[in-house]
Amino acid sequence: MIAHLKGRLAATGIDHAVIDVGGVGYLVGASARTLSALGSAGEAAMLHTEMLVSEDSIRLVGFAQAAERDWFRLLTGVQGVGARVALAILSAFDPADLSRAVAAQDKAMVARANGVGPKLAERIVRELKDRIGGIALSPGGTAPIAPVGAGADAVSALLNLGFRPAEASAAVASAQEELGAGVGLDALVRLALRKAAK
Known part of the structure; x- marks a missing residue:
């Protein structure tokens, strides 16, 4: 696995x-958002990757x-969403936008991505709502915020310990x-575990 x-x-x-x-050139599929984040040819670059293996090919994204x-993995877990459609969705929306759309069950927003019809958009928001768990609200109580950085790692740690997505997200x-x-990851996980155990 290439990470x-x-x-x-x-x-x-x-x-x-x-x-x-x-000296080895790796061909990596990418969303328009990722491609625009890369610099010019010759500049240093770092990409997180996902390896896709099928009967007739091995590809990197x-x-x-x-x-x-992480959103690519979630999206491709939905029936009818392949790598191409997932990349089209990620080209249209950043992770925070997707989190907001799924939390609000905004299928019309998701359907704006190329290759996503109304039925597929509805399936995406319905299936992913439980998989991304309860999303924290901003202090104003309005806009959902997707966990990033240490927060996302802490949610993942709680999920690996057997907590449900909504419990893990709320505790973190x-x-x-x-x-x-x-805050550091260790301190965050310790406190989130105490909160989730209550």
């Missing part, structure tokens, strides 16, 4: 980039952010609110 590539950007195309790592890779959000920005 990331770090090297120099050799070239980009409409839907891919070539990353030169130690790359992402500028780990959160985008509560712990983040109490501990403030910039």
Whole structure:
């Protein structure tokens, strides 16, 4: 499994980039959002990757952010969403926008991505609502915020311990609110575990 590539950007195309790592050029499929985040040819580049293996091919897909890779995994877990459609969705929306759309069950927003019809958009928001768990609200109580960085890692840790997605997300959000920005992962997981166990 290749988790990331770090090297120099050799070239980009409409839907891919070539990353030169130690003299080996890796062809990596990517969303328009990721391609726009890469610099110019010859500059240093790092992509989080997902390896797709089928009967007749092995492909790499790359992402500028780990959160985008996580959403790719979620999206391709929905029946009818392949890698191409998932990348089209990620080209149209950043992870925070997707989190808001799924939390609000806004199928019309998701349907704006190329290749996503109304029925598929409805299936995506319905199936992913429970899989992304309860999303923390901002202090104003309005806009949902997707967990990123340590928050996302803490939610993942709680999920691995057997907590349900909604429980894990709520506990981590509560712990983040109490501990403030910039808290380390260890402290965040410890407090979230105490909150989830109540």
